[in-house]
Amino acid sequence: MHVHVYRPGKQTTAVREKILSRGSLPDGIAVPSILNGDIVNQGFGPEEFLQNAIANGVAQGLLLPVAPFGTRPEVVRKYNQWHAEIQTTRRGELISLGTINPFMSEKAAAAELDFIRENFIGVKFHSFLQGFNPLAPELGSLFEEISARNLSMFWHTGAPEIYARTNTLPEHLVKIYDAYCAKDNLATVWAHLGAQRFGDYFLDYLAEHENIFLDFAYTYALDYAVYGTELEGKPVEHDGRWDFYFDLTNPRYLDKLLKKLGPKRFFMGSDYPYTSMVVMMRAVNRMFEVHELNSEERNAILSGNARRFFSLMGEIQPDKSELLSPFC
Numbered sequence: 001m002h003v004h005v006y007r008p009g010k011q012t013t014a015v016r017e018k019i020l021s022r023g024s025l026p027d028g029i030a031v032p033s034i035l036n037g038d039i040v041n042q043g044f045g046p047e048e049f050l051q052n053a054i055a056n057g058v059a060q061g062l063l064l065p066v067a068p069f070g071t072r073p074e075v076v077r078k079y080n081q082w083h084a085e086i087q088t089t090r091r092g093e094l095i096s097l098g099t100i101n102p103f104m105s106e107k108a109a110a111a112e113l114d115f116i117r118e119n120f121i122g123v124k125f126h127s128f129l130q131g132f133n134p135l136a137p138e139l140g141s142l143f144e145e146i147s148a149r150n151l152s153m154f155w156h157t158g159a160p161e162i163y164a165r166t167n168t169l170p171e172h173l174v175k176i177y178d179a180y181c182a183k184d185n186l187a188t189v190w191a192h193l194g195a196q197r198f199g200d201y202f203l204d205y206l207a208e209h210e211n212i213f214l215d216f217a218y219t220y221a222l223d224y225a226v227y228g229t230e231l232e233g234k235p236v237e238h239d240g241r242w243d244f245y246f247d248l249t250n251p252r253y254l255d256k257l258l259k260k261l262g263p264k265r266f267f268m269g270s271d272y273p274y275t276s277m278v279v280m281m282r283a284v285n286r287m288f289e290v291h292e293l294n295s296e297e298r299n300a301i302l303s304g305n306a307r308r309f310f311s312l313m314g315e316i317q318p319d320k321s322e323l324l325s326p327f328c
């Protein structure tokens with residue numbers, strides 16, 4: 001439920017460089033994607049994703065395109081068109097959300113949202129890559145237009161402190177949900193487990209709003225599940241690069257989340273190609289064991305919750321999704 005694919009060429013080169021530049025975690029643990037072998041010659045298109053997914057027992061994926069800061073409206077449309085085409089040609093295997101440039105003119109945004117409504121069930125936002133402050137008042141009308149079209153908002157979460165303006169944390173997302181989604185109980189997703197920064201207030205809020213989902217994409221929860229024994233009890237030195245996704249000071253937040261919300265609110269997510277599918281599946285299985293989830297609870301996280309999300313948004317998936325096929 002959290003995958004990215006890229007066209008060959010410049011985009012692929014940029015993604016590869018981003019992955020390779022990560023090196024290792026502060027305590028010397030290799031970055032998961034590096035563990036998965038030869039990234040150097042790999043493409044990151046839909047075919048590569050599906051090959052990688054199928055090899056790891058994952059049957060379906062949710063694509064999340066992001067038009068970075070400054071993307072011109074006609075290029076935003078190209079992103080959406082390409083993802084709509086993939087969704088059509090790989091129906092039953094890949095489903096996509098749409099992307100928008102939050103700084104587009106009102107007119108261009110309305111046209112793009114109409115296109116998105118025709119083709120997708122929601123919009124992915126990445127405030128950091130798209131360079132916007134999620135609480136900026138001038139974005140209010142965009143969020144209203146999205147809600148008016150009954151589209152889901154799928155939020156990257158994280159807080160690189162040096163870019164404080166573009167933080168997306170539970171405190172921001174609660175305000176957005178209250179203002180634009182709560183009235184109609186719209187389904188929304190806070191990726192990366194909501195940046196793993198949950199005080200009791202946010203836990204109570206999540207418990208009261210059952211259509212807010214969280215995904216495991218690129219979270220410390222999964223690394224912790226894999227490397228748990230090595231890290232247990234050892235505070236990991238924080239070098240500032242990693243708080244984009246991880247709160248290394250709080251490795252036990254997943255216990256808290258599962259206890260408070262139960263397993264029905266979580267999606268799998270690999271954040272392919274930024275983490276390895278091999279590592280992700282290993283971690284998910286380890287997490288199931290650590291938290292002693294039964295088969296019904298495991299199936300909910302693997303695919304049942306994804307289907308609930310789609311049906312809340314009026315999306316009927318083809319027969320294949322009726323199988324208990326892991327959805328990444």
Ligand SMILES: [Zn+2]
Pocket residue numbers: 002003004064217271
């Ligand atoms: Zn992602």
